[in-house]
Amino acid sequence: MIHSITSSLKSFKSISLNSGLNLIVADKSENASDRQTRNGSGKSSLIRIIDFVLGSKCDADSIFRFDSLINEHFSMSFDLNGDRTTASRSGQEKSRMVVDGVYDDWPVKPKLHRDSGEERISVTNWRTVLGSQMFDLPDDTDSYSPTFRSLLSYFVRRDSSGGFQEAQKQSSKQQNWDVQVNLSFLLGLDWQISHELQLIRLKEKSLETLRREAKGGALGNLVGHVGELRTRLTVAERHVNKLKVELEGFEVLPEYRELEQEASTLAVQISELTNQNTLDREKIETLEKVLVEERPPLQSELAGMYREIGIILPELVTRQLNDVKEFHKAILKNRQLHLQGEVDDARSQISTREETMARLDVRRREILSTLAAHGALDQYTRLQEELSRQQATLEELRKKSELARQLESQSTELTIERAQIKKQLTTDLDDRAATLNEAIIIFEDFSQRISDHEGSLVIEPKDNGPEFSIVVEGKESKGIRNMQIFCFDMTLAVLWAKQDKSPGFLVHDSHLFDGMDSRQVGKALEIGAEQSAKHGFQYIVTLNSDQLEAAEFSPDFDAQRFRNPVAINDASDTGGLFGMRIH
Incomplete structure (x- = not known):
């Protein structure tokens, strides 16, 4: 769980967090007009800080690179594989972390900085440590394998990354292979199948590029059809052999x-x-x-x-x-x-x-x-030159023919490999039916409790790999999609809370509850409180005060006891999380 979030920024409003449900609520100031919102109060910035300390990118447009924040450190104290750990990072030194914790099991150890006495580690190595301690990822993964940042983004979704558009995707830019590999890992499937399938896709893409270029592009003179090349090769061999015979019987006459x-x-x-x-x-x-x-x-x-x-x-x-x-x-x-x-x-x-x-x-x-x-010597020389040219043409045709055969052979092999991958995927889904059924039932239960029935989790073996979808009867709305995301993320949080290693928390932005009616918001928060307490993980939610006030809860559920005491509001200068205007 996350214990606290602090900063070297003097005006920053430090936050202490508890186990279970934590509600970070942004109030509306007394003098605010109807047109004012709480979008600048710092709810999303809190999630940015969590993501920042956990190794997210820090591009030039990041708030941590703003002049007012670039030299400030933001720190988070949290449990990492059972040990209390503190990590700090600043926009000025965006590629380095200052850490304090128990390093015995870390795959990469921090190094002591002689001048400051701080333990430091690069952000790249920090991600390796977090992947090992939160998800038990190996520290030497290949390309197209599960990564800490992709996995974490299902537990800390960002609205600015398009994380609230589809349950299966934590970013609008997330590629299909990344979805398949990381969700297979999170749901207990053999992610290597999706990994191998992506390698097949890359080979297929290369073959398609060669075929396309062969039809008139940069490689138009390099490859062709096997049948056509076989004919040209046969004719060229005949010409070469004929020239060889002529040269063997050629007698040069000097005069x-x-x-x-x-x-x-x-x-x-x-x-x-x-x-x-x-x-x-x-x-x-x-x-x-x-x-x-x-x-x-x-x-x-x-x-x-x-x-x-x-x-x-x-x-x-x-x-x-x-x-x-x-x-x-x-x-x-x-x-x-x-x-x-x-x-x-x-x-x-x-x-x-x-x-x-x-x-x-x-x-x-x-x-x-x-x-x-x-014959004359120059005639003999011309015959030799012609033979050399014909032999070069013949060799080129042989290479073209071999390449064409390889292309066709690889295409056939890739088709076979695809079929084998699908067979392996089908077998894997059958073998792990118990694990999948648990996820499906948990999702179904949450879906029915929030609203009579807003979708079912479906995992199918397809020619293009595992397909993760949520089937809904009728038209989907933004509120329904957001409910699906809630149910999906909560399912992952429950499943991983049962693992020996897990993140130990789930964070949701107030944007997730946009479009939900008040009863659904209430049900979602009740489920979050219940499941986090039952399975021992932390559920952090940022909300607007009117969302919390409008939510319809069960009579025995007191949402206020989960409300964090930090006071953030929409006051223009000091009401936000940073206690100042960010620029």
Whole structure:
């Protein structure tokens, strides 16, 4: 239980607490208007201090970092595993605790500060100590395991964290795995099942990310479908093997380029000689045609021509017609001899060229035969480079194929693991039926006593892990949800009061009773008083005075005897818990 809450702040109103029910009531000042509230009186600040001393975060917006409070220490004296312990903390030294208690069973011991003589421990180690002493948590838990802060938040809910929205969640930001792991622990189930399921979720998330990226994201060129990759891999292996065979049979010819150039030159020469022969054959054909068609003029033609000349130029016609005939014969014979000589020369050149062409062609064929059987060094180098590229592509495809197979295999394995997890969960719920039934009955009893029936606690094995829910017939209202939270938290407090180690207290803010009618508020406080006295835990409640005054209690229940004497009200400066305006 918590014995007292104090502070180095001189104006702070220290609070001493008793076992069982403790009502911290904020009064309305005599001069307050109807518009004034008690939201600044310090009810929620009391819960903040308890949470602060028990290792909560102290971010920049925390009230303990305000200028008026940052250098002040806030202390709490409480029972920790049966030993009286005092712990103090300030916003200025938010990462360190000053403690005084019995340290024999602590997993981490505080260290003596030489200058101040104080026993000090880091907030991180303080949480480890509290987890060990309140919930029997091991000091070397893995990720996604129960943590002291998550477990404690079901016993000290904070409205500012969204703790009064759902019974199953102590914060609006609490993730599903955290709910499953910590509630499984609190309700006596095998929390390792939820732990393993979260690890499966993380693997599934990674696989889904890979699949998504493979469809066009950053990994679009890294993975693909197994069937498609198998086909590409088979084709790539065939290409690589073919290139290997070509390289194994490749013979390098150092003079390859010179021979290739010579063969090209020979081909050009042969082509030119062929063209020249074609021209000479056309020439021969023309000359032979002239030789055949050309003849001397007839005698009648010469006689006629001479008569004409004699009339026109009589003095020139002095030679005999026979002489002219002989002259023409001589000219024609000389011309035919000349043309025949050209024909013979052309034929001779053609013959010479054909001999040259034959010789050149023989050499060209020899070169081509050599080139066909060998290759150039640069060709060999290019083949090697191509083989290296193809081998790199092949290796990449092999890796892709292996990765794709692993993805599909892991997906299948995770599906199997999920099924096994659900089977383990079902078995665990069956094996721990007695423990679950106790929690269900306690919750049911509280629910029926507060209001005829405002919900049943249901715990089911689902594909996504244990599901903790409260089933309500009809429409839920804020008042009904708050009653469910009360019943749920009170159930946990009763169950843990029976453990060897427990927090030993349950703290509820006045926000929990918003929306409840006066009869339900009365019933809830009566149940809290009864159960805390019966099971030996402390129930601390902050209330507005009008909530307490309006509450309908049983005739034999005197709420005033549980009221703490601390006087806090809505006075602007000194009425609140801090006795001053916080800024």
